[in-house]
Amino acid sequence: MGDDLRIQAVCGFGCGSSLFLRIKIDKVLKENGLTARTFCGDVGTAASTPCDVIFCSEEIAERLESRATVPVVRIKNFRDEAEVKEKVLEFYSTLKD
Amino acid sequence: MNPILDFIINQIFGQGAIFISLIALVGLILQKKDVSEIVRGTFMTAIGYFVLTQGSSMIQGAVVDVGNAFSALMNSPAPGDSVDIGGQYGTQIGLVMLIGFIINVIVARFTKFKTIFLTGHMLYWFPYVFVAAGVDAGLKGATLIIFAGLFTAVYMIVAPNLMYPLVKKVTGDDSFSVAHPTTPLSLVGAWIAKVTGDPKKSTEDIKFPKALNFCREVSIICSIVILLTYIVMAVLLGGNADAVLFQGTKPFVYFFSKTMTFGAGVTVLLLGVRMLIAEIVPAFMGFSEKLVPGAIPALDCPTLFPYGPNANVLGFLCSLAGSIVAILLLNGTGLFASVVVPLAFTCFFEAGTAAIVANAYGGVRGCAIASFVNGILMVLLVGFGSHFFMNTINNWMLVFGGNDFSLWGIIAGALARLIA
Numbered sequence: 001m002g003d004d005l006r007i008q009a010v011c012g013f014g015c016g017s018s019l020f021l022r023i024k025i026d027k028v029l030k031e032n033g034l035t036a037r038t039f040c041g042d043v044g045t046a047a048s049t050p051c052d053v054i055f056c057s058e059e060i061a062e063r064l065e066s067r068a069t070v071p072v073v074r075i076k077n078f079r080d081e082a083e084v085k086e087k088v089l090e091f092y093s094t095l096k097d
Numbered sequence: 098m099n100p101i102l103d104f105i106i107n108q109i110f111g112q113g114a115i116f117i118s119l120i121a122l123v124g125l126i127l128q129k130k131d132v133s134e135i136v137r138g139t140f141m142t143a144i145g146y147f148v149l150t151q152g153s154s155m156i157q158g159a160v161v162d163v164g165n166a167f168s169a170l171m172n173s174p175a176p177g178d179s180v181d182i183g184g185q186y187g188t189q190i191g192l193v194m195l196i197g198f199i200i201n202v203i204v205a206r207f208t209k210f211k212t213i214f215l216t217g218h219m220l221y222w223f224p225y226v227f228v229a230a231g232v233d234a235g236l237k238g239a240t241l242i243i244f245a246g247l248f249t250a251v252y253m254i255v256a257p258n259l260m261y262p263l264v265k266k267v268t269g270d271d272s273f274s275v276a277h278p279t280t281p282l283s284l285v286g287a288w289i290a291k292v293t294g295d296p297k298k299s300t301e302d303i304k305f306p307k308a309l310n311f312c313r314e315v316s317i318i319c320s321i322v323i324l325l326t327y328i329v330m331a332v333l334l335g336g337n338a339d340a341v342l343f344q345g346t347k348p349f350v351y352f353f354s355k356t357m358t359f360g361a362g363v364t365v366l367l368l369g370v371r372m373l374i375a376e377i378v379p380a381f382m383g384f385s386e387k388l389v390p391g392a393i394p395a396l397d398c399p400t401l402f403p404y405g406p407n408a409n410v411l412g413f414l415c416s417l418a419g420s421i422v423a424i425l426l427l428n429g430t431g432l433f434a435s436v437v438v439p440l441a442f443t444c445f446f447e448a449g450t451a452a453i454v455a456n457a458y459g460g461v462r463g464c465a466i467a468s469f470v471n472g473i474l475m476v477l478l479v480g481f482g483s484h485f486f487m488n489t490i491n492n493w494m495l496v497f498g499g500n501d502f503s504l505w506g507i508i509a510g511a512l513a514r515l516i517a
Contacts, residue, residue, distance in 0.1 A: 012315065013446075015218045015371040016397025023379050040371050044316055045364065057399075059406055063314075078400065079273060 005036040005095075008051035010060055014042025017078055021055060024084045031085075034092060053091055055084075113187010114146035117373065120191060124380025138376040145372025150184050152366030157492045159323065159359035160438070162342055164492065166330040167436030169341045171429070180489050182229045192242050193224035197249030198381055204254050205389045212257035212395040213385045216276040217374035219397075220381070223249050226502050227509050229489040234513035244516070248509050256280045256501065257395030263287055267404050267457045275450070276395035278501030282451035285474065286467035290455035294463020300408040300456045309410055315445050319496075320360040322441040327352055398450040405453035409445075411461070412452020412468040416444040419472020420499070433480035434487050435495070440475050443499040448472065475499030478507070485510025 007025060011018035018040040025038055041049050043060050047067035054064060054072045061074045071094075073087050109115050121142040125135045183190075198220065205211050214220065227245035236244055257274040263283055265271045275283075290296075311317065331338040331348065343351050385392055402409055420440050428436060448471045455467035475498075482503035483491050494503065 011397075012399050012402075013218070013397070014367050015374055016216050017399045019217045019371075019375065019378055020215070020394075020396055020400075023382055026379070040375060042367055042371075044314065045368075057403060059403065076403075079394075079396075 005053075006051040007036050007038045008041045008046060008049060008054045009038065010041045010043060010046040010054055010056040010064065012043050012060065014040050014045075018042075018056070021075065021078045021084070024078065024081060025055060025088055027081070028085045028088045032089065034088075055087070113184075113189075113191060114143040116188040116191040117146055117377070118142040120195065121376035121380070124376055124384075128380060128383055141372050142376055145369050145375070146187065147369075148365060149369025149373055150181075152362050152364070152369050153183050153493065154181075155358055155362030155365060156496060157362075159355050159362055160492055160495055162355065163323075163326055163330060163438055163495075164436055166327075166334055166341050167428070169337060170330075170333055171431075180229075180232055182225060182232060182489055186228050186232065189228050189242055189245070190221065190224045193228060193245040193249050194220055194377075196242070196246030197224065197253050200246075200250035201253045202385050202388055204250075205385070205392055210254055210258050211389070211391055211393045212254070212261065212274050212276070213382075213389065213392045214253035214257060214276040214395050215378065215382055215385075216395070216397040217378040218370045219276060219278070220378065221370060221374060222497075222502065223252055223505075226490070226506050227252075230485060230506050230509035231513045233486055233489045234510060235517040236513055240516070244509075244513060248505065252501070252505055257393075259284060260395070261393070263454045263457075264401065267401055267454055272393070273400065274393055274395040275398055275401060277398040277447070277450065279398050279447040279450040280501055281504050282447050282471045282474065282500060283454045286448075286451035286455035286464075286471055287458045289467040289470055290457075290459025290463025292459075293466045294455070294459020294461070296456075296458055296460050296463070298460035298462070300411055300452075300461050300464050301405060303407060303461065305407050305410060309414075315442065316360050316363045318445065319363060319441040320356045322439045323359045324352055324356040326438045327355055398446055401450055401453050405456050408453045408456035408464050409449040411464055412449045412455070412471075413445050415465045415468035416448035416452070416472035416475065417441065419469040420444065420476045421472075423473040423476035427476060427480060434483040435480075435491050437476050437479050437483075438495055440472075440479065440496075440499045442497055443475050444472065447500040448475065475503075478503035482507050482510075485514075 009018040009022040009025060022038045022040050029036055043063055046054060047064055051070060053070055054068055055075055058074050058076060061072050065072050073091055075084060075087060077083055118139045122139045125138045201214050205213055224245060227248040231241045231244050257276045259280055261274040264274050331342055334341055417439060424437050424439060448468055451471055452464050452468045456464040479494055479498040482494055482498055485507055486494055
């Protein structure tokens with residue numbers, strides 16, 4: 001996978017809180033020597049945008065999960081770096097199986 | 098002028114896309130990204146700029162007939178966006194963005210106001226509004242840039258600091274603030290809710306029907322509102338509807354294409370903004386983290402949504418009701434320079450956030466009353482704001498205004514007219 005993994009951070013508008021989440025994800029990836037292409041999406045177009053995993057808030061996840069074809073990872077608090085780190089690493093550990 | 102100088106000043110910096118992608122380029126280099134990321138990010142920023150411009154003109158194309166219909170009904174001259182701010186003033190907007198952000202960082206570094214304004218699209222829209230306010234009043238050149246830059250800086254510092262205590266009340270957390278034009282609505286909402294409501298009866302204790310969940314799909318709601326507005330206009334025009342609106346097109350086809358073009362325009366606009374800021378905000382954020390110890394990030398309003406999902410929907414519905422009532426009462430009075438259409442976007446994001454704040458201060462009743470009042474307030478802001486944006490971005494304001502864009506736009510517009 002490596003460079004080809006595409007992580008989509010999603011919020012209602014696709015440029016406010018999702019961008020913040022994307023920056024946190026980037027930070028976690030860098031600290032752990034992982035590489036992926038990260039980008040933002042809005043809830044309306046996220047499900048049809050090609051990617052390998054979606055990171056978003058709980059309420060967005062409820063609206064996406066039925067339509068998304070890739071795993072949806074729920075983040076309770078975008079500002080909580082420990083949570084973002086835990087969920088990102090957890091997702092990466094599922095890839096190795 | 099020297100042809101080389103002319104090339105640099107008028108051709109390179111005359112293209113907003115180039116200036117803004119230069120900011121992205123420097124940001125990417127400062128973040129030590131690899132070459133392929135730097136090339137990709139820089140080009141995507143430039144493309145995003147043109148995507149944004151297209152989305153903006155699609156939205157205006159979809160709402161412009163509402164204005165024409167209104168003018169025909171009121172027998173007043175039709176308004177038009179005669180100056181394309183996003184297209185013609187891109188470099189100025191980029192410069193204003195930089196000036197505003199640098200002043201914000203300096204103030205956060207050396208004073209007790211520690212907030213850093215990080216809501217990506219707002220970093221673009223506030224310079225856009227203040228440049229428009231200046232252009233509308235006749236400001237030019239360096240005066241325009243300094244004027245809009247100072248306004249942007251003051252706004253970027255004042256608004257998140259006003260929101261800070263409200264955010265703390267809602268979340269019980271003092272590690273962040275909100276940087277969003279909801280600020281006046283949230284302040285009014287908090288005050289009204291405190292006076293009229295009871296914080297013990299929270300909106301989050303009531304069971305909300307699942308059927309109302311579609312209210313969270315903003316682009317759908319906004320398209321429906323535009324559709325209904327067109328139908329109402331067509332009915333009011335009666336026999337004139339064909340001459341003013343349809344012009345030979347079948348009514349159903351006309352309504353359908355206007356509505357869907359509007360939804361498409363919103364989608365394209367969001368994509369453009371996202372591409373435009375995707376590389377700039379991370380650079381800004383990295384920069385401020387290094388320079389300002391103890392900085393408080395001021396973020397987009399949906400960071401509050403998890404603290405009151407019911408309040409958000411209740412606030413949306415009550416403020417939409419308030420703004421429709423206000424529109425029915427006020428549109429015909431001649432107080433406003435243009436028509437005002439129901440502000441679905443603002444009801445969802447700005448009034449929706451204010452509703453979550455109001456719930457924290459006054460529960461269900463406080464939230465409902467505050468949101469209804471905010472709906473009326475929004476219409477007044479857009480309506481009076483129209484006097485200051487008729488030559489520039491009034492059609493954009495009809496969709497996205499009714500908040501700080503209008504409030505600060507009115508202040509900036511009035512001041513610009515004094516110095517112009």
